[in-house]
Amino acid sequence: MSISMIGIDHNKASVDVRALFSFTKKNAGDAMRAIKELEGVHGCVILSTCNRMEVWVSAQDDWDGSLYESLCDMKQVSGESYRDYFVIRQGREAVEHLFYLTSGLKSQIVGEDQILTQVKDALALARDAFSTDSVLEVLFRMAVTAGKRIKTEVAFHRANPSVIHQAIRTLSRQGFEVAGKKCMVIGNGEMGKMAAQTLRQAGGDVTVTIRQYRSGMVNIPQGCQRIDYGRRMELLPQCDLVVSATASPNLTLREELFQQVELTKPLILIDLAVPRDIEPSLGQREGITLYDMDSFRDSEALPEMEESLRQSEAIVKEQMDEFYQWLEGRDIIPRIQEIQTEAVHDLELRIHKILQKTPMEEKDREKLQHTIETAAGKVVNKLIFGLRDSLEKDAFLECVAGLEKVYEDA
DSSP states (O other): OEEEEEEEETTTSOHHHHHHTOOOHHHHHHHHHHHHTSTTEEEEEEEEOSSEEEEEEEEOTTOOOOHHHHHHHHHTOOTTTTGGGOEEEEHHHHHHHHHHHHTTTTSSSTTOOHHHHHHHHHHHHHHHTTOOOHHHHHHHHHHHHHHHHHHHHOOOSSSSOSHHHHHHHHHHHTTOOOTTOEEEEEOOSHHHHHHHHHHHHTTOEEEEEEOGGGTTTOOOOTTOEEEEGGGHHHHGGGOSEEEEOOOOSSOSBOGGGGTTOOOOSOEEEEEOOSSOSBOGGGGGSTTEEEEOGGGOOOOOOOTTHHHHHHHHHHHHHHHHHHHHHHHHHHHHHHHHHHHHHHHHHHHHHHHHHHHHHSOSOHHHHHHHHHHHHHHHHHHHHHHHHHHHHHSOHHHHHHHHHHHHHHHHHO
């Protein structure tokens, strides 16, 4: 059994390139089912977020399929055009990547825990699509466990780490304070709600757009106002800051919508969507400053974070070791069970004549024989697992191979 992944993220690819390979929940389900149907593949999980897209598979050791080519076929993208944007990891490198990623140690903002929820959701989606298997199930669950432990046991020295918080800090360093500013948030999904709530907490006067057909069915963050999505351009000239964070495949702010809009003061646009919500050319218009997901990199290396990182890495290593113990046990247990069966059968043959000559009722003889066989099985298990716990891995596997050879030659 092998574990491998292919991924594209903010470190190597721009928002527009990442958007080509992003998945909605429905598309991800279809894609995972399609990949699992490939010969030699046992399980598949797709993680698709604003910052990254990753495809995970467990497959036969000799599987030689190409996840990159499968992705290009699904997305109808030219074969070699984007290969350099992807990273392929296999085996221990892939496992380590998932643990560090889920723990927030590979995020744009180190220590953020939004990725933890995203990894959990990816596993849940794979379950719904019946595309996961026992290896990926345990791998992702243990990675999530590591992330949860870090979230509760490690204190990163920055509150509310998320892209919108980093955006506010970046703007503040540039002299723009949210407090007292007129803000509009386009979108009321998870990212939109977080943006609206954060801007409100920072002292902004926040209005959230609501789709008309949903206006009576949704909640917006406390202290915010609402406006129908179709009226967003009416409010926009009054705004100092507009954040767009929807899951829509269509642009929410386009050049043509600004033809009849007269801006009387500088306007900041922040696009937190992948694919983009805001047409990039708007950033070239006079009086408009446009930021996207890649504008807010957390490049600060705070000295006080070193201890937090050390603690996090210790937790990651502990959980990874536990995963590998499970994985190795998963492969070795069938072999141990076979040795146990052979050993018990060997004992049965050796004591059969003795039991037959022992004066007792037949039912008592059968009961005694069954008791001896059960005890023998437990003794064999104790001996073998005792060897596992006291020997190095290679030495233990040599012992198992030697025991197998004893009964092969018998």
